[in-house]
Amino acid sequence: MTLQSDLADAADAAGLEVRIRGVLRDADPDAVWAAGGPDGPHAGSADETTVLDVGGLMPVLALWPVIGSLVAEEALRLHTPLAAYGVEADAGTTTHHLLSHSTGPAAHAALTRLAEHLTGSPLAELAATRVWHPLGMTGTGFADGALHAPPADLARFLSHLLSPAEHPLPRAWVAESLRIRTGELTPARGLLWHPAPHGTWSYGETPTVWISPRLHRWALLHPARSQGSLRTTFREAAFAPVP
Secondary structure: OOHHHHHHHHHHHHHHHHHHHHHHHHHOOOOEEEEEEOOEEEEEOOOOOOOEEOHHHHHHHHHHHHHHHHHHOOOOOOOOEHHHHOOOOOOOOEHHHHHHOOOOHHHHHHHHHHHHHHHOOOHHHHHHHHHHOOOOOOOOEEEOOEEEEOHHHHHHHHHHHHOOOOOOOOHHHHHHHOOOOOOOOOOOOOOOOEEEOOOEEEEOOOOEEEEEOOOOEEEEEEOOOOOOOHHHHHHHHHHOOOO
16 A cells, blocks of 8 residues: 555545535434445544444345355255245245345345244344354344444444455355346346445435445445435435546
């Protein structure tokens, strides 16, 4: 790493923070947010320890990585019907179908049943032992039926998705998830993740996370107010090319 590249990275991080703070200043100054790369956060709101309700991100923080770990172990094949594993589901329903075509509680419940049936352990334990603990996400966990996490833990998770590390989530699983898996059907989806402008993939409504392997950047937004168009303007500030 040269002095010139260090200075350029510092300038990019400073510019990123200025753009995002400009967007949030009037729209939602109390929003919790962060943006960074494989090396960690580059900018963000001041408090990284506040524990947030991230129930809306449960599928991407718990289900998706646990399923990925089972695929990596060859304990699960994406195109094998769930019924073949002894899990009750509509005829022909596969893990691939649930991740790429289905959304909502029914699909998430089916995937949870599958993971728990294959391992004999509850999802909360699987996510903690297979993903959160290895990544140092010590503040993440279920309480009173909801998933909670501090921004620092979310940053660790998103940074890992862009890093070259193979554990706990293999690079192949991340790469396979971040490509269109629905053919010409709409809406286009990867495995759980949704394609978005500027080479990004997103998950969630409130809160929302984005990753862009092309730009080596991630971002997260946990709004304090009703969002309106904030998700779009935040994404543009975090990922759009600077004129």
